[in-house]
Amino acid sequence: MKPCQSDETRSTCPYCGVGCGVLLKPDGQGGLVVRGDPNHPANFGRLCSKGSALGETVGLGDRLLAPQLNGTDTDWDTALDLVAQKFTDTIAKHGPDSAAFYVSGQLLSEDYYVANKLMKGFIGSANIDTNSRLCMASTVAGHKRAFGTDTVPGTYEDLETADQIVLVGSNLAWCHPVLYQRIVAARDKNPNLKIIVIDPRRTASCDLADLHLPLRVGTDVALFNGLLGEISARGAIDHQYLNHVNGAQAAIEAAQADDVSVTGLEASALTQFYDMWIGTPKTVTVFSQGVNQSSSGADKVNAILNCHLVTGRIGTKGCGPFSVTGQPNAMGGREVGGLANMLACHLDIENPDHHAAVSSFWQTDRLSPKLGLKAVDMFQAVGDGRIKALWIIHTNPAVSMPDADKVVAAMKSCDFVVVSDITAATDTARLADVLLPASAWGEKDGTVTNSDRTISRQRAAMVAPEQARPDWDILADVGRRMGDKMGWGSAFDFGTPADIFREYAQMSRLGTTFGKDFDISALGDIDNDAYDTLEPQRWPITDTRQGGRFFADGKFFTPDGKARMLPLAYRAPAAKTGKRYPFRLNTGRIRDQWHTMTRTALSSRLSAHLAEPFLEIHPEDAQAMGLEHSMLAQVKSPVGSGIFRALITDRVTRGDVFAPMHWTGETAPCARVDALVPPVVDPVSGQPESKAAVVQVTPF
Ligand code: SF4
Known part of the structure; x- marks a missing residue:
């Protein structure tokens, strides 16, 4: 090569x-x-x-090339003066919590940092949340409960040195294809590498599987509780490692009291799973949206972590729990405080010491003292008028949020909606009072962090067209315009992405003072040239350490330095199937589309893979209702309805249906799948339950 x-x-x-x-x-x-x-x-x-x-x-076909006010082109000064004035007036009249930002895992860390600093540090509200809430918030909560911090312990190399990989709720073949390619290559080198797929649906990832467990939707906690009980029953606990762990006894007792039969798996399949998992010390358990997007998502994460902690399978080569993130910078957003319940550098809003240290670092007396509204609650607050000024950056909640029709109505009712994007052709952009043209991928500079903590540069290879500007620059400009009137404009005197990177790299020193994991302090004084040529590198990046695995020393980021196992019990998905809504709707990605297709639909080659929205349904369910292949099926849930092409397949089990999440009001107005998903969330993480709506299906 x-x-x-x-x-x-x-x-x-x-x-x-x-x-x-x-x-x-x-x-x-x-x-x-x-x-x-x-x-x-x-x-x-x-x-x-x-x-x-x-x-x-990267063509300019649909690009937004100038700021717009109510659909008419304007100049930057007019647009940003209005944005700054409206946000200033709104918080003066109704308080800081009447404002909100809804941002995206597509943002670069530098963009994310400035948005977070402006909203939490100076507007004075923590009402900034991100579409990453829909992606991996349950993992963040699970990590924090077990480890004390949101720490991914392992590395991609662990997938290649494992003897067994367990994919839980993760169709890696389609959703993280290059990691899947690495596993395929590892299997070619090591034919003894075993693959287990745990997924209600027989996905493309099952092509590689030695064992597929099609468990009932949402029963992962019961399955991993079954495994934990079996680990204990077979005497496979690593008692020496438990010196580094609290809560093992209570977690095991709770696991033994749980009922694994709710998974619907046959006893022989369970035994095979237990044999393989317990008998293979070098096991990596990979999990993603099938675990996270659930009303028990954080518990599912902790049920997996429990099994790794009780066997000491963490912190060493070739084993460990491994969350893979959906978006390019979901991790970076977590590092610079893009979620409503955290500060930058993994510091905690409600911890008075952290709050004081960040206030001092940012030289502000306006730092929000309390948690902000998470995504679903945020849009409910928009709908009922508590939030009156909303800025949406690089995301399309009119399509991608649960109960999407209600989200559209909420935005329509909001006093002032700003949208930053690269195009005006999205369902969300059409609802904006002010549209701001942002630089696109290929035109902008900054950093992202991937699933194994590797920070990489995104660099510009093209000049941004016409009036498009980087997001950090637009946000900092609004920060200065608001601050000039309120006395804090200099907090946003950033001239380059490198200025911003240096600031949060320096801030990471604060985090380590408080025993946090995110540490890139060795880059705190990086000069512009070194930033430009920064090589991909995994954090932590300190004067004495770079990258590697966490927890090899058995030390965790809790007050007593020990990991925590949690006592858990299976909880069913919030909505129950019944006579009126007999089917369970699973949602997900397809191989060649991305999110709401704003970029991938521009490639005819990608669009040719699966050209229209579809509903996978089992042959016996289809036959029972007279639904034939390629007929249209009407799908109704308690919150919405849609029409999809029937794809009759035994990939799904009886009683389950599956529909992809990508199509929008622009591309297929009748098949916005999130219009069917109710706004039910995990009480711990606030992540919506996007894979367990109940629906009725009839021929259309
Ligand atoms: Fe890699 Fe991009 Fe494909 Fe993800 S979508 S596997 S980052 S090439």
Whole structure:
């Protein structure tokens, strides 16, 4: 594979949390030639279908090229003066919590940091949440409960050195394809590598599986409680490692009291799973949205972590629990405080010492003293008028939030809605009072952090068109305009992304003072040239340490330094199937589309994979209602309805149906799947239950 050429720019893919490195070269016709970066540690030159089609998606067809007020082009000064004035007036009249930002795991860490600093530090509310809430908030909560911090213990290399990989609620083959390719390559080298897939649906990832457990939707806690009980019954506990763990006895007793039969799995399949898991010390358990997007998501995460902690399978090569993130910078957002319940550098809003230290660091007396509203609650507050000024950045909640029709109504009723995006052609952008043209991937500079904590640069290989500007620059400009009137404008005197990176790298020193894990202090004084040439590297990045695994020393980030096992009990999904709504609706990604298709739909090659929205339904269920292949099916839930092409397949079990999440009011107005999903959330993490709505299905 050719190394990077002098006319190529090193950057990272803007899609999933694998965080693949890409090499970009202008094609001379306004586009880009894209290939995998052979020197990037996430992908070593590999790309998936989406990454390799990136060059086909950078045209200006639908680009937003100038700020708009109520659909009419204007200039930046007029637009940003209005945004600053409206937010200033709103918080003066109704208080800081009448304002909110809803941002995205697509933002670069520098963008995220400025948004977080402006809302929490100076507007004075923690009402900033992100679409990452829909992606991995349950993992954040689970990590914090077990480890004391939101720490991913392992690395991608663990997947290649394991003897067994368990995929839980994770269709890696389609959703994190380059990691899947790495596992396929590892299996070619080590034919003894075993793969177990735990998923109600027989996904593409099952092609590689030695064992597929099609458990009932939402029963993961019962399954891992069954495993924990069996670990104990077979004497497979690592008693020496339990010196580093609290709560083992209570967790085991709770597990033994739980009923694994709710999984619907046959006893022989359970025994095979227990044999394989317990008998293979070098096991990595990978989990993603099938675990997280649940009203018991945090408990599911902790049920997995319990099994790794009780066997000491954490912190060493080739084993450990491993959360893979959906978005390119879900991790970076967690690091710089993009969620409503955290401060930057993994510090805690409600901890008075952390609050005082961050106030001093930012030189503000306005830092929010309390948690903000999480995504679902935030849009409910927009709908009932508590939030009166809303800024949405690089995300499309009119399609992607649960109960999406209500979210649209909430935005329509809001006094003032600002949307920053690269296009005006989204369901959300159409609801904006002010539209701000942002720079797109390929045009902007900053950093992202992938699922194994590797920080990589995204770099510009093209000039942003017309009036488009980077998000950090737009946010800092509004911060200065508001601050000039309120006395804190200099807090946003950032001239480059490197200025911002240095600030939060320095801030990470505060985190370590309080025993936090996120530490990139060695980069706190990085100069602009070094930032420009920054190589991908895994945090922590200190003067004495770079990267590696966490918890190899058995020390955790809790007050007593011990991990915590939690006593858990299975809870059923919030909605119950019954006569009126007999089916359980699972939702997810398809291989060649990304989120609400604003970029991937620009590639005809990607759109050809699966060209229209569909509903997978079991042959016997279809036959019972007279539904034939390719007929249209009407799907109704208690909150919405949609029409989908029937795809009759035994990939789903009887009683379950599956529909992809990508289609929008723009591309398929009748098939916005999140209009069917109720706004039910995990009480611990606030993450919506996107995979367990109840629906009725009839031929249309
Ligand atoms: Fe991009 Fe993810 Fe594909 Fe890598 S695996 S090329 S990060 S979409």
